[in-house]
Every structure is written in structure tokens, then in C-alpha cells.
Amino acid sequence: MLSEEYLVQQAVNGNQAAFTQLYNQNFDRIHRYIYIKVRDRAEAEDLTQDVFIRALESIGSYKWRDLPFAAWLFKIAHNRVIDHVRKQSKEKRAPLEEAYAKSVEDPIQMTERDYEVYQLKVALEQLPEAQRDVATLRFIGQLSIAEAARTLGKSEGTVKALQFNATASLRKALHGKLDG
């Protein structure tokens, strides 16, 4: 199997197959990461596509710095989500729970799985921003501590602390829902 660095170099040099491989390796997790951060499926799909189109457009200027390619993709995704949320907040975004209650995805009509994902979304939304970012990158994006730290521009120690606190908060939120 080709190393990621080699693939990235190939993609930077315009090798379409290399980029496609990187795309396939990262598509699902980028989609998950975005899906958990935005309101609905359509938004998540649009943003996911957008992330990869942007990545493709600027891959030529990418420089390998011992940072996994995924970290770069998550950075793009993170920025896109922030932009998206900002736009939405300008349009007076309702809290997530409220939005879900009003949305077509009525919890009663959701499948059990969908409902569990929905609970996770709500739980994440309730976290402080820093914890939420770490939790999303670690548990959903599956980045390592080092990768998450570099993506967020924080020290590994800080990320570990945030991760620990986020997990404790999520446990409370999810257990409360499950128990209730």
C-alpha cells in the first residue's frame, strides 16, 4: 500500500488517481464530521462535496508538513461548517432541538438509529465550543490527539483535557436521555 505522503505528493503534482484515492479514504469521515455539526442531511451533503471540491482546487498549493492529509481536510471542513453556521445564525437559527422538532425528521418517525444519532447531535451541541471541536475531531473524525491538536491549533495536553471533559459531559447528556 502506498504511503499517504506519497499519495499526497502525487495528488499535488496533478495525479488524479492519487487524489481519488485520498478522496475515497476520507470521504465518509468528513461527511460524518459535517453531518454531526449541521442540521440536516442535505446541508451535510452540500458541505461535504464543497470540502472536496475546495480541496481539489487548492491541492496544488498543499505542502506536506508531517500532518495527515485528513487534518487538512478537516480544517477545510471545519472552516466550511463555521461559515455555514455563521450564515445560519444570521438567519436567526433556532436551537437544534427546536429545529429538529419542527423539521420533517420528526423524532417519532425516525428509526431508532436515526434517533440515536439525533441524540448525539443534540448532546454535542450542548458542549462548550472547544470541547465540541475536540470531541468531533476525535470521536467522529477519528483523528489522533496530535492530528486534532494541529488541526485546532492547540497543544496535545489541552486537547486531552478537553477530550476528557467532553466525554464526561457527553456521558451525562446521553445517559440522561437514555435513562429517562
Added chain:
Amino acid sequence: MDRKLDDIFNECYERIRSGDSLESCLRSYPQYRAQLEPLLRTTFDIGRRVSYIQPRPEFKHWAQVRIESAQRYPRQETRAETPAASTWWRPAWAIALSVILVLLLTTGSTMAASSQALPTEPLYPVKLATEQVRVALAVSDTQKAQVETELANIRAAELEAMANAGKTDEATKAVDRYNDQFQKAVAAIITAGGTEPQPPVYIPPTETIPPVVTTPPPVVAPPAITTASENTTPPVVTTPPVVTAPPAITTASENTTPPVVTTPPVVTAPPAITTTSENTTPPVVTTPPVVTTTSENTTPPTTTEQQPTTTTTPDKSKATKADNMIKSLKNSTSKSITALNDAKEKASKDDKRDWQNAIDKISKKSQAKSSTTKDTTSQSDNVTSNQENSGAGVTSQTTVQSDNNTAPSPASPSRNKPSSSNRRGTSR
């Protein structure tokens, strides 16, 4: 201690991710078992829920297709890398497309047909739309002024057509359109460096205010030039304050006229008009009218013509262009008024009021921005007399007047012009 627990928790989480069991990890840190176990189980729970998030197969497919197509057309890449370039070529394309569009429109049969369309015809909106494109594509101020002037002439032609057809309502609407366009054209001419044409037109009191004495006012202005040519006249002139605006040259030429004017009251009006027109149009235009009057007076024509040249503004070509545009605006106004007058004459008693209203409208708006509108007929006369000066006059009344004026020097060009206008007037 907390710090340590963070690390331990992270280590366990990584170990489990890489295949180790929860139990083995907890065994490694029995003292933290109580804290670690629920948190690690929570991570399992989160992982389980996250695994439910899967992109829809059709979305995944189309996303892949899109990426592949984006890869095949690397233009997008370059666009992203050089945002400046992308913003640069977009307007360029827009311009190119609009030029092509205009070419197609202007050469196409639809366009050809619409260019002749009258307000009552279905293609008229197309015509108006195309005109807007023309205006938008005019780059320089002069070009813009030219286009706006042409459009004013077109509006006038439509007005004439409506008047000739005896369509009162349509003619009234056409008057409104003409007035609007006239204002636009005047504004554009001014921006292009021309002077405002309107003031001159009003000034002359004509039939309504025929007083022989009134004519002298024009003389008033007499700046340096006038005095030089005819010192004798000035005394009379002093009274009229209106003259203030007129440029030196015009007044000068008119100074000569006063004496002649005194005898025939009718004649007086035309000179006044000419002077006003000259005020607006600094150089060339002003001269012709002057010549006619001056010729009668003792003052030689040559002197009057020289005066204009001396006073001309630095940018001659601009001024002449503006002059021509103003002239054509005046022509179109007078033609429109003549047509409306004709229609009024032919109309029944009831309709005559409507036609008169239309005449009033055009007189007020297009001839004078200022509120000094006077009797419409007199205004129209003024305009026509102006036209005569410029060689495009129509009305029979004015021609007579001008004939009276132009009795003298046969060599002067202004003389020839009135005669041509006579012909037109009689034919009508």
C-alpha cells in the same frame, strides 16, 4: 492527578481503537477503574452512534462524479489559485457576451423590425430594451450623450407619428417619453462637456411680448466684444438684466441688431431667440444667427464671426459635438411641436384642448427646466427660429420673420439656411 487521568483515558481510548479490550486497559489502571470505565463505555456508545452516519449511496456516487468531472476540467483549479484572474475574466466575458448579444440584436431581423416599431406596436418594448443596451454600451460621456440625443430624436419621431395619426392619448404618452429622454440627453450633453441648451430658448419673448423695446435686452449682455463693435447701442441695453449669462460673443452680435429690430416688431423676436441659443452653444452655432442680424446692421459679418472664434472654449471638438447634439435636440423639439400643432388644427374642438395640453407639456419640460414657460406657440416659434438658424427650421411664421431679418448680406451662410427652412415650412 486530573492531568494524569486525561492521559490515561486517552491512552486507553487509543488502545481500544487499535484493538485492545476495555478490560485489559482497565486492568492496567485499577485505581482509576471507576472513573475510566463509564467514560470509555461512553466512547463506545458514541462510536456506535457515529457508525450509523453513512452517506447515502446516491450522494456518494454523484459526489464522486462531480469530483471526477472537476478533475477533468482543471480550469476550476486555476480559478481557485488565482482569484484575481477569475474576477478579471468574468466581466470581460460579460462584456463580450453583451456585445455579441447587441450585435445579434442589431443585425437580427427582430431587431431590424423593432427599430422601426411605434409605441402602438408589439415590438416597441423590444426597441426600448435595445436602446437601453445601446446606452449601457456607450463608454465615454460623449458617446453616451450622442446615444441619448439619438434616442431623443427617435422619441420625437414617434411623437410626430402619433400626432400625424391623430392619436391623442398615444401622442400625450409620447410627449412624456420625449420629455424624459430630452432631460436625459441634456444631462448627458452637459456631462460630456456641453452647455445646457435650454436657457437660451426661453428668453426670447415673442409674439406675446412683442414690444419693440424688449428686443434691446439681448444687447444688454454686451461683453467686451459688443462694446468694441458698436458703442452706439449700449445705452439702450443697460436695462435688461437677463443678459448676464450670455457669452460675450453672442451679445456682441446682437448689439448690432437692435437698431434693425426696432422697426419691425415681428422681427425682434427671432434675434432674441438666436441669441439665447448662442448662449448655450458657445462657438460655431451662435455665429450663424448673429450673422443674419449683423449683416443688416452696419457691422460687417466678418467681425461677428471672428468674435465667436476668439471666445471659443479650449476643447473645440467637444464643444462642436455638444453644439450639434443640442441643435438636433432643438430640431426634434420643434418638429414635435409642429406636428402637435398640426394635429391640433385638424382636431375637433374637444380634442383641441388635449392637443394643446400635449403642446404645453413638451414646451414646459423639454424647452425649459425653469418655470418660465410662456405661451407654447411663442416657444415653438422660438425653437423653429433656432432651427432655421441651424438650417433645419420648419415653421412658416418663423421663416417669414427670419426673412425680414435676413434682408442683408447675401454671402452670409445664415441667409441660405432660412430659405431652405422656408421651403419646408411652405410644403407643410
